[in-house]
Amino acid sequence: MKKGFVGAISFLVIFIIVAVCVLNCITRIPNGYNGVQYSMNGGVKDEVLAQGWHLVAPTVKVKEFTVSNEQLILSKDSRDGSEGDESFNVSTADDASIAISFQMSYKFAQEDLVDTYKKFRGMSGEDIVNHRVKAVLKSKISEVTTDYSMMDIYSGNRSEINNKITEYLAKDFKKAYGIDVIDASIIDVHPDEKLQNTIDSRVKALQKKQQAQAEQETAKVEAATALIKAQNEADIEITKAKAEADANKEIARSITPELIKMKEAEARLKHGWVTVQGTNTAVVR
Numbered sequence: 001m002k003k004g005f006v007g008a009i010s011f012l013v014i015f016i017i018v019a020v021c022v023l024n025c026i027t028r029i030p031n032g033y034n035g036v037q038y039s040m041n042g043g044v045k046d047e048v049l050a051q052g053w054h055l056v057a058p059t060v061k062v063k064e065f066t067v068s069n070e071q072l073i074l075s076k077d078s079r080d081g082s083e084g085d086e087s088f089n090v091s092t093a094d095d096a097s098i099a100i101s102f103q104m105s106y107k108f109a110q111e112d113l114v115d116t117y118k119k120f121r122g123m124s125g126e127d128i129v130n131h132r133v134k135a136v137l138k139s140k141i142s143e144v145t146t147d148y149s150m151m152d153i154y155s156g157n158r159s160e161i162n163n164k165i166t167e168y169l170a171k172d173f174k175k176a177y178g179i180d181v182i183d184a185s186i187i188d189v190h191p192d193e194k195l196q197n198t199i200d201s202r203v204k205a206l207q208k209k210q211q212a213q214a215e216q217e218t219a220k221v222e223a224a225t226a227l228i229k230a231q232n233e234a235d236i237e238i239t240k241a242k243a244e245a246d247a248n249k250e251i252a253r254s255i256t257p258e259l260i261k262m263k264e265a266e267a268r269l270k271h272g273w274v275t276v277q278g279t280n281t282a283v284v285r
Helices: 002-025 110-121 123-145 150-154 158-177 194-254 255-273
Strands: 025-028 033-039 045-048 052-055 062-068 071-075 086-091 098-107 181-191 275-276 281-284
Touching: 025 033, 025 062, 045 052, 045 110, 062 098, 062 110, 062 123, 071 110, 071 123, 086 123, 098 110, 098 123, 110 123, 123 158, 123 181, 150 158, 158 181
Parallel strands: none
Antiparallel strands: 025 052, 033 045, 033 062, 071 098, 086 098, 098 181, 275 281
C-alpha cells in the first residue's frame, strides 16, 4: 500500500515536471506577427514561425516582428496616438524650419526577417522602430522637404510631398531596416508665432495676386465678348449691304432696250411725249 502511494506521488511529480517542460516549450505568435528563432548554441534558425501556437526546444528563444500594417505616429498631440509631443522640425527650400506631425504605415518584410534579426543583433521589431527608425526620420524627411518651400508644406503641394516621402522612405527603409513602408505623410504643421506671421503675410499676398488675376481674366472675357458682339454687328451690316448691292445689280440687269421702249409707250399713252430713263422713271416733255 505504501509502495503504491509512493509510486503514485512519483508519477505525479514526473507528470508535473514533464507538463511544465512542455508548457515552457510552447510559444504563441500573435496575429499579425512572425517569430524568429534563435539559441545561444545553435544561432538563428532559417525557419520563421507564423502566427499561432508552436512547440520549440527549451533552449530556443523567439523574437517577434510585425508583418501586418502598423502605425508609427509622431504628433504634437498625444490624442493622435503619440507619446506626448513627438513633433519634429524639418527644413525647407527657402531656409525655414517648421515643426510637423508625421505618420507612417509599415510592416517588416517577411522574406527579410532572419537577415533583419541578424543585422540588428537580436533586436525586436519594436526596438528597431523605436531606437533606429525614429532616430533617422527627421533627416530622411528633410532630404525630401528641402525641395519644397514653406508654403508648399503648409498648404500647397502637401499631397505631392507626401507621395515623395513615401517613395523615398520605402526605398531606403527596405534596404536599411527590412521594413516595407506602405504610406508616409505629414499630417499637420506647427509653425511658431514668427513663422505663422510670415505664412499669414504670404497667404494674404497670394490671395491678392489671385484676386488680381481673376479680375484680369474677367476683363479679358468682357473685352472678348464686346469684340465678338461688334464683329457680329459688323458682319450683319456687311451682309445687308451686300444684299442691297446684289438687288441693285439684279435691277440693273433687268433694264433692257425693249423694256425701256415699252415703258415709253405706256407713258405716252398716259402723259403724251415722254422719255423713259429707267424702268420706273418717265420724263414728260
